[in-house]
Amino acid sequence: MKAANYVYVNLSNQSVKAFPIKPGVLKKYLGGKILAAKLLYELLPEGIDPLSEKSILVVNTGPMNNTGAPSSSRFNMTFKNVMTGGVASSNCGGQFGVMLKKAGVDGLIIAGKAASPCCLAIMDGEVIFQDASPLWGLDAEAVQEVYPKAFGKLVIGPAGENQVRYACAVSGERVAGRCGAGAVMGSKNLKALVAYGSKATEAENPEKFDAYIQKWVAFLKDHPMTGKALGLYGSAGLVSTANASGVLPTRNFNKGRWEKANAISGETLANTLLVRNSGCISCPIRCERRVKVKDKEVKGPEFETLGLFGPNIENSDLQLINDINYEADILGMDTISLAGTMAFAMELYEKGLADFGLRFGKTDNLIEVIRKIARREKPYDELADGSMRLSQKYGGSDYAIHAKGLELASYEPRKSVGMGLGYATANRGGCHLNGGYLALMESIGVMSTGQTNSEGKPELTVFLQNAMEAASAAGFCLFTLQTMVPAILFKLGPGHPVTGAAGKAMIASRPVLGNIWPLLPKALPVNSMFLLPHAKAVELATGIPMTTGQFLEIGERGYNMERLFNLREGLTREKDTLPKRLTDELQDPDDPKSRVDIETMLPIYYKVRGWDENGVPTEKTMKRLGLTDDLR
Template identity: 70%
Template sequence: MKPLNYLHINLSTGKIRPLPIKEGVVRAYLGGKTLAAKLLYDLLPKGVDPLSKENILIINTGIMTDTGAPSSSRFNMTFKNVMTGGIASSNCGGSFGMMMRRAGVDGLILVGGAEKPVYLEILDGEVTIRDAENLWGLDAEAVQERFPKIYGKVVIGPAGENRVRYACAVSGERVAGRCGCGAVMGVKNLKGIVAYGTKRPELYNKPAFDAYVKKWVKFIQNHPMTGDSLPHYGTAGLVNNANASHALPTHNFKRGQFEAAEEICGETLADKYLTRNSGCVSCPIRCERRVMVDGREVKGPEFETVGLFGSNIENSNLELINEINYKADILGLDTISLAGTLAFAMELQEREMADFGLRFGETGNLLEIIEKIAYRQDIGDELAEGSARLAQKYGGADFAINAKGMELASYEPRRSVGMGLGYATSNRGGCHLNGGYLALMESVGVMSVGAQGTKGKPELTAFMQNGMEAGSAAGFCLFTMQTMIPSILYHMGPVSPVTHTAGKAMIMARGVLGNMWPLMPGLLPVKTMYLMPHCKAIELATGMRMTTGEFLQVGERGFTIERLFNLREGLTAENDSLPGRLTDELQEPTDPSTRVDLETMLPVYYKVRGWDERGVPTWPTLKRLGLGSL
């Protein structure tokens, strides 16, 4: 495995210098968010204001980006989190990561900030800082149209320029949505980065790799989730499943069912609005929805946007959700935090605590208010701060639905308590993916591990968090992880005795799952298509030995260093929490299990991870993961 080529770019001085990443570091972190977390921990001083030029922005790829492996066009953005003050990572598809690698650059470390608007141009290894004053003020769609179509691009819209805390970055029509990366670029006066190159990554054993990829693609396409449900209905196909299990956020997470769910579900989206499905480069799943908005074919909404701009604000107008999704994208706004903030503002009005002109079920002014947020005009200036900061001013912390200051994704955790634990412990805040996405096994998928029971949830959450960290680090879309659940269970369905038995077996295996991490590399010395196919692909592409156990340990190492960063910045076990609505209020008044029992799960979770009772990684854990010097 060759060293990775990273560039250290000082936007204040214009100085650019190489920063090669040595082979040993590559083996330990694989790239992506785990390597970026290590670099940010090393390079960023403690206590830096996230909305200052002193914040560092790392944009990098995984070792599998642009190899041609399934769903491997991803790139990552890491920085100090604008929403939480801890660590941030935001992952994105599109062609930018692919083109950056083809241009000979694996990662960028951006420090300082320009005095005037600039953009970076990376063409076949040559990096130039160029004037962007004529691009400032353009939306994310318009600015990208100024560059050749063959370029990879990542840009910000007006929301990033105006430092909306949940501003995102946009690449093509894909979005690095969470944590405020757009605001960080805006603070640095960085309108965007464009890249183009022609040199593909060299493969260690190309014939064997190509044969394996062909087999893996067939496996993905034959799986019911990645070969049927996602291509046909996209992620919005989860709406009806979530609604049936009372896990669809409704009325600012007050309830878990929406009477008009059928009107906003993936099946309705496919029947009434879908023009075709599409997807990222090298992705065989093709889950992207294409819909018409204002006479143009654009990317349609994901499950998160549908749920949070649908049921959670009592809106059954799917056509409007399509419009909001497009509007938010070109303005450069994270739809999850945007929708969560609007729902909180609606409940403030309902309780007569503050009035932003927002009411549940009334949608006539939403597009106007969203634009005001992007430009921080009038009431939009306060709404641009997010729900946690609004709660500090107006009250309502118990129903400001966030974790560590970042709004939750569209899964009601009182009917998916493992997902609730994941939200609370996610290093970047209210994230279902960094949280381990246990909802797939509890409430929206076919598995049945007991949506409300706490047994086994800490062990499964840690396992899934580590696996997803590793997949993201290598450059894979996390949907490639969904084939872990056997096809036969999808065919039998969630009510099958076999499915229930499989779920119970996973819970009963909690003793093994809870004690396996110190033995991980030797415990799973296998590479199998039926657990994590990524491992053999990594070996064949890079020549690097990678078993399932070693792969999972990469994820554990990355998750742990993210935890260390948060602890350094003042986020402690007290921040592994959720608002009172989710931990104290019962979703179903007669069922005491319909709350997220963090008091029971957190101590077990800390023990599983090798952390002490304060949530601090112990010395033996740090030593085992090679983090003893931190």
């Protein structure tokens, strides 16, 4: 395996230098968000403001980018989290990651601040500084149209320029949505990154790799979730399921069901407004919805946008949600934090604490307000800072729905308590993916491990968090992990005794899942298409010996690496929690378990992770994962 070609760019003095990553480091940290977390820890001094000139931004790929492996076009942005002050990783599809790899660069480490708006062009390995002053003020769609279609593009809109804390970066119609990636670029006067090249990424074992990839693609196409459901409805198909199980956020997470949910469901979208479906480069799943906005075909909304700009603000206008989704994308804002903050502002009005002209069920001014937030027009500049900071000024912290400062995704956790634990412990804040996405096995999937039962949830959460960490670092879309739920269970259905028994078996496996981590990789010295096919693909592509156990251990190392960064920046045990609406108030008065019982689950979670009672990785865990020597 060769060293990875990283480049260190200082915008302040326009200097560029090689920053190769040795094979031994890649073997331990793989790439993507895990390697980037290590670089962030080592290169960024403690206590730096994420929007200061001293901050750094890592934009990098994983080893699977540009290999043709299924769903492997993802790239990563890592930086100090603008919302939480801890670690941030924001993942994105589209063309930029693949084209960066084709240009001969595996990753960029961007420091400093340009004197005026600039663009970094990576052309066949050469980094070129370009003036972007004429582009400043353009939206994300318009600025990308300036560059040739063949280029990979990563840009910001007005929200990033104005350092809206949850501004995103945009690549094509895909976004690196969460944690403020766009704000960091804006703070550096970095309007755009563009890349172009023609270099191939050669697999270490091309014949076996190609054969394996063909087998894996067939497996994905044959699975009911990745081969049918996601293609039919995309993530929008979760609206009906979430509503039925009580996890669809309604009225700022007051409830988990809405009587008008069908109006904004994936089925309704498919039957009324869908033009076609599409997808990312090398992806056989094709989950993207294509819809019409202003007579133009654009990317449609994901489940998060439908839920949070639908029931959570009591809006049943599906076309309006399409319009909002498009507007937020071109302005460059994360729809999850944007919608969550607006819902909180609506409740602040109801409680008599603040009035931003926002009301539940009132929709005629939503797009106008969104535009004003992006440009930080008063008084909406306060909404540009997110729910946590809004509550610090006006009150209402019990129902400001965030974790560590980052708004929660569209899963109401009182009917999916393991997802609640995941939100509370996620390194980047209220994220369903970094939180382990246990909702898939609790409330929105065919196999249920119990919605309000906390038993076994810490063990399952740790397993899924580590698996997702590794898959993301390799460069894969996390939808490829959904085949871990066997196809036969989808065919039998959620009411079948076998499906129910499978859920109970997952809970019963908690002694194994709770004690397996110190034994990795010896405990899982095999590879399986039915668990984590990603591991074998990485081995065949890179030449790094990789079993399922080794792959999971890399994920565990990454999760601990991010935790260490958070602890250094002051995100200690006290931050591993949720607002009282979710931990103290019952969603269902007849179900005493319909709250997120953090106080019961958190100590078990820490023990499974090999952390002490304060959530700090023990010396034994640090040594086992090889972190003690690396971080001296």
